[in-house]
Amino acid sequence: MMSAAEELIAGQNTAADLSGAVDSNIRNIQINLRNIPLLANLSDEEMGNVKENLRVKRFARRETVIQKGSPSDGLLFLLSGKLQVIDVTEDGRMIGLRMVSEGDFFGEISVIQSSLRSASVIALSEVLVALLPSKITLHLFSHSPSVAQHMLQRLAAKIQQDSQFRSLLSIHNTSKRIFTFLELMKEVKPGNLEVIENLPTHQDIANMINTSRETVTRTLLVLVQQGIVQKDMNRLIIRKPEALQKLALGDSAA
Numbered sequence: 671m672m673s674a675a676e677e678l679i680a681g682q683n684t685a686a687d688l689s690g691a692v693d694s695n696i697r698n699i700q701i702n703l704r705n706i707p708l709l710a711n712l713s714d715e716e717m718g719n720v721k722e723n724l725r726v727k728r729f730a731r732r733e734t735v736i737q738k739g740s741p742s743d744g745l746l747f748l749l750s751g752k753l754q755v756i757d758v759t760e761d762g763r764m765i766g767l768r769m770v771s772e773g774d775f776f777g778e779i780s781v782i783q784s785s786l787r788s789a790s791v792i793a794l795s796e797v798l799v800a801l802l803p804s805k806i807t808l809h810l811f812s813h814s815p816s817v818a819q820h821m822l823q824r825l826a827a828k829i830q831q832d833s834q835f836r837s838l839l840s841i842h843n844t845s846k847r848i849f850t851f852l853e854l855m856k857e858v859k860p861g862n863l864e865v866i867e868n869l870p871t872h873q874d875i876a877n878m879i880n881t882s883r884e885t886v887t888r889t890l891l892v893l894v895q896q897g898i899v900q901k902d903m904n905r906l907i908i909r910k911p912e913a914l915q916k917l918a919l920g921d922s923a924a
Contacts, residue, residue: 703717703720703721704717705773706747706773706775707773707820708747708775708817708820708821708824709817710816711816711817712810712814712816712817716810716814719806720802720806720810723802723803723806724800724801724802725800725801725803726749726798726799726800726801727798727799727801728796728797728798728799729751729793729796729797729798729799730793730796731793731794731795731796732792732793732794733792733793734790734791734792734793735753735791735792735793735797735799736776736777736787736789736790736791737787737790738757738758738786738787738788738789738790739786739787740786740787741786741787742777742780742781742784742785742786742787742804743801743803743804744777744781744801744802744803744804744806744807745775745776745777745778745781745801745802745804745807746775746776746777746791746799746800746801746802747773747774747775747799747800747801747802748770748771748772748773748774748775748776748797748798748799749772749773749797749798749799749800750772750797750798751772751793751794751795751796751797751798752769752770752771752793752794752795752797752868752870753769753770753776753791753792753793753794753797753799754766754767754768754769754770754791754792754794754870754874754877754878755767755768755769755770755776755789755790755791756789756790756791756792756877757789757790758790763880764877765877765878765880766870766874766875766877766878766879767789767835767878768831768835768878769794769855769868769870770791771868775824776791777791778807778821778824778825781804781807781808782808782811784804794870794871794874831854834854835854838850838851838854838879839879839880843920844879844881844885844889845885845889845917846917846918846920847879847880847881848875848879848881848885848886848889848890849889849914849917849918850918851875851878851879852866852899852906852908852914852918853914853915853918856908856911863907864907864908864911865905865906865907865908866905866906866908867904867905868904868905869901869904869905869906872886872887872890873886890906893914896910896913897909897910898910898913898914898917899914
């Protein structure tokens with residue numbers, strides 16, 4: 671049985687430079703683009719055009735995928751691994767803005783506006799990223815109803831997410847900020863199991879919510895000791911969802 675990453679990429683040999691021509695070996699990659707929500711409902715003709723123009727590259731952990739202020743050359747898709755969108759403050763502090771999950775796309779704003787990249791994106795693990803040139807992307811936005819609808823839904827969700835994150839950063843109590851972050855990151859799985867998949871490192875969480883790594887480590891340890899959460903490989907299982915919610919609302923203290 672293939673892993674999630676292998677379902678997106680099979681027969682991989684090498685990767686192409688996103689800014690250059692496709693390497694001859696990259697043509698051996700078979701990408702199931704139907705697994706990418708934005709592209710799932712394209713016609714066969716549209717899908718063929720996307721596959722013909724898609725460029726792929728592998729990035730190592732901590733490598734910069736997008737540099738803030740760089741020209742926009744297309745829409746990007748995360749095929750495997752973990753990415754983080756970041757910004758850097760005037761005093762040099764790195765602030766995490768959001769995570770990017772497998773199958774998700776990013777860089778759409780600069781494509782739509784024909785502007786420079788508004789944030790940087792770094793790899794939290796080894797990643798495989800695909801780029802669809804701006805010309806092809808804009809054609810899909812204007813000619814494919816399914817892509818346009820998905821994009822509108824994505825932009826609305828992004829506005830809501832950004833609003834929630836601004837509210838989170840305005841919380842003065844750092845522990846409560848961490849509890850709220852966990853609430854925003856959790857997903858409900860079959861059986862009503864609440865988990866955070868691909869849990870960021872303590873340092874990455876600290877960067878995202880403007881606190882120290884030590885504070886994140888100490889707070890998560892208390893939650894584990896109280897049986898509220900349980901660490902399981904690269905994910906965090908929330909064993910007592912109501913207790914975590916109360917902490918995020920400030921009803922009690924850990």
